Amino acid sequence: MAEEVTTAGTDQDPAKEPGEAPAAPEGMSGSFVRSALVLALGAFVALMDTTIVGVALHSFSKHFGASLSDVQWVSTAYLLAMAALTPATAWAAQRFGAAASWTVSLCVFLAGSILCGAAWSIGSLIAFRALQGLGASMLFPLMRILVVQLAGPERMGRMMSLIAIPILVAPVAGPVIGGAVVQDLSWRWAFFLNVPVIGAVIVLSALCLPNSKGQLASRLDIFGLLTMSAGLAAVIFGFSRLGEGRPVTDIQVLLPLLAGMVLLVTHGVRARGRGTAGIVDFGLFRDRPFTASTTIALLNNFGLYGAVVLVPMFFQQAGGKSPLAAGAIMVAQGVGAAVAVLLVGRLIDAKSNPRALVLFGLLLVAVGLTTFAMADTASASPLLLGALLVQGIGLALTASPIMVTLYHSLPPTSVPAATTANAISQQLGGAVGTTVIALLLQHYLSSGDGVTSAFQSVFWWALAFVILTALPALLLPAGQPKRS
Incomplete structure (x- = not known):
């Protein structure tokens, strides 16, 4: 690691605590931007890998002569492995340091990627995907813990916005890149593409990220x-x-x-x-900003699935587009998200009202979904492209503020536990949201009303979930974060 320190908090000031990591100046210095970009790049590759593999599932089945139920385990094993280690994130961050745990997780993910690309059977591919999932399990909560440690309250909005870019853009870029790779190269490159990028992120992480350990007295439960x-x-x-x-x-x-x-x-x-708090500190849910932010993150998976996954399926199944063409259309949403997320970070750090930002973001997502719910055809018309752009802006306005309000009134020592609990809630929300939307789509497709009509009905449901998400958003704080 570039530097190793021991601290129980996240507000680091060298003038007051000589042994702690140096604090950033008021602005975003080059070192802080580099650190944020390193974290964002690692998360981007891990997220994009999931969407690329989704595109390549048919290729796995064809190459190995495996059934669809067997091939589905390539994704299922990854998800289950992620769930297995995510709860240990807070303990690992305190015991070994967030940066050290991040680097080890990247190394495991890298090993899994290499082995997946070299898989000789569907069984070996499933096993190596599980290894890859173990590596990915802690990456996203550790990324957020590191941002809080590095940024402090003055820069957290901009730092969180930088790391929100991969979360918003990767699901859009993945199908495009995955479709091109599977079509022009080989399914093995769905995994080998990760290798040089993750290798570079490991080296840069060791050089750029200070390793801050917590004061952990208890053993792992x-x-x-x-x-x-x-x-x-x-x-x-x-x-x-x-x-x-x-x-x-x-x-x-x-x-x-x-x-x-x-x-x-x-x-x-x-x-x-x-x-005791246990692996997950349920006492955190007594804090209203934390509970509101976590509930929004959980419910947002329903609307997010509708905005990110259902839309390209709509263009493919109702519009006859190829996965590559549908992914290219989704670039409009990625552009809206990438542009808006940088602006919203500055607004957060300028002490703008996070509640208003989230509610406005949900409104824009609702506008986008309403446009799709009322669309009679699945052509890439200017209206639908505009809806995607607006939807991307809305997703960005929603994502970044709830990353910050999660820690609004919590002490710095609770950051690892809060991040871990929030990550678990998001995993549960993703599983439930994906299932509910998939079941609704199956129901309407089997009703005989036509493909376009079926998607319209599910878009209305996704809109209802977005409206439901607005209820906990009303409980978000409207003022500045409190730091102890």
């Missing part, structure tokens, strides 16, 4: 980790099977969902009985 990780993985698995069209009474749906809920309840009851 193994039983708590097992109950939380296994419970989370079981619930995600159950919802993934449900989303494939299996009935809720199917043993592969009902059993994991029940087992997951029992394990999660066991974790919470045990933590409360011991009087």
